[in-house]
Amino acid sequence: MTDGLRESIAAAQATWNRKAVGSQRASASAGTPEYFEQIRDYRYGYETPFIPTFIDFPSLNGRKVLEIGVGHGIDGAEMARHGALYTGIDVTQNHLSLAEKNFQLNGLSGKFIEGDLLETNPGHDFDAVYSFGVMHHISAEAEYLARVREVLNPTGRLMIAVYSKWSMFNAFMVTSWLLKGRGRSLDDWRSQVAEHSEPGHPVTIKIRSRREVQSLLESRGFRVEKYGKKGFVQNYLPVVGKQLAPDGRVLDAFASALGWYHCFVCQVTPSGNQKT
Numbered sequence: 507m508t509d510g511l512r513e514s515i516a517a518a519q520a521t522w523n524r525k526a527v528g529s530q531r532a533s534a535s536a537g538t539p540e541y542f543e544q545i546r547d548y549r550y551g552y553e554t555p556f557i558p559t560f561i562d563f564p565s566l567n568g569r570k571v572l573e574i575g576v577g578h579g580i581d582g583a584e585m586a587r588h589g590a591l592y593t594g595i596d597v598t599q600n601h602l603s604l605a606e607k608n609f610q611l612n613g614l615s616g617k618f619i620e621g622d623l624l625e626t627n628p629g630h631d632f633d634a635v636y637s638f639g640v641m642h643h644i645s646a647e648a649e650y651l652a653r654v655r656e657v658l659n660p661t662g663r664l665m666i667a668v669y670s671k672w673s674m675f676n677a678f679m680v681t682s683w684l685l686k687g688r689g690r691s692l693d694d695w696r697s698q699v700a701e702h703s704e705p706g707h708p709v710t711i712k713i714r715s716r717r718e719v720q721s722l723l724e725s726r727g728f729r730v731e732k733y734g735k736k737g738f739v740q741n742y743l744p745v746v747g748k749q750l751a752p753d754g755r756v757l758d759a760f761a762s763a764l765g766w767y768h769c770f771v772c773q774v775t776p777s778g779n780q781k782t
């Protein structure tokens with residue numbers, strides 16, 4: 507493992523072992539049914555309501571799925587509920603425990619692995635690999651994608667969402683940094699605002715154009731089948747935003763220009779198509 511990857515994993519662990527992703531959205535005690543319900547409601551009812559369509563949970567029935575970066579296991583539980591044979595891998599113990607608890611409370615089964623994809627064996631012949639909001643935190647992303655390709659079966663698909671450069675949220679972070687972030691690096695500021703990391707201890711965050719991400723995917727042996735720019739929430743539009751449906755056409759139109767996520771569904775290309 508390179509020093510860069512080791513550092514990016516250590517930063518991720520320090521941040522999310524201290525505070526689980528999105529936990530500020532729940533008022534109930536961590537690990538209770540109400541807690542997971544509140545996190546789920548916020549996720550599918552406000553912040554990222556496009557996820558169920560993007561993933562198409564029912565299509566995963568009977569499919570072997572690997573999720574990289576499990577968070578609270580909200581999407582994972584939905585997959586398992588729809589009949590997916592689920593494995594989740596993460597480097598953060600806190601998230602693995604919470605995700606397992608969420609599965610347990612819902613009577614779902616799944617396999618959870620603590621570790622790094624480059625150094626563990628999660629199995630092979632997966633029908634799908636899913637990773638939402640994770641790959642941009644990994645310094646050795648190209649190596650990860652090559653590894654993902656190895657564990658997918660020849661007709662497998664990769665579904666990922668990563669941060670987009672031309673987005674309302676990034677514009678907000680840059681503007682607030684210019685106004686208030688004196689003496690701090692933009693990376694540090696952005697990490698604190700977006701990921702709640704401690705000042706001075708940023709997680710790796712890559713913010714890119716669609717073209718940059720797509721050429722990385724293609725260079726690692728994936729063909730993009732579907733793309734959507736998503737993630738534009740009501741609060742971005744003062745006054746009128748609250749009148750608009752979180753997953754309605756108006757916010758979706760804004761998202762296609764200024765959304766926070768690039769969402770890709772990719773197919774493995776025949777071997778030999780990987781560029782070095």
Ligand SMILES: C[S@@+](CC[C@H](N)C(=O)[O-])C[C@H]1O[C@@H](n2cnc3c(N)ncnc32)[C@H](O)[C@@H]1O
Pocket residue numbers: 514515518519522527528574575576577578595596597598601621622623637638639640643644
């Ligand atoms: C922002 S959270 C997203 C979690 C979840 N997918 C979601 O959407 O809520 C990033 C997740 O990626 C995990 N992560 C970071 N680096 C990782 C790595 N090298 N391998 C696996 N997971 C990693 C973190 O521990 C964390 O669970």
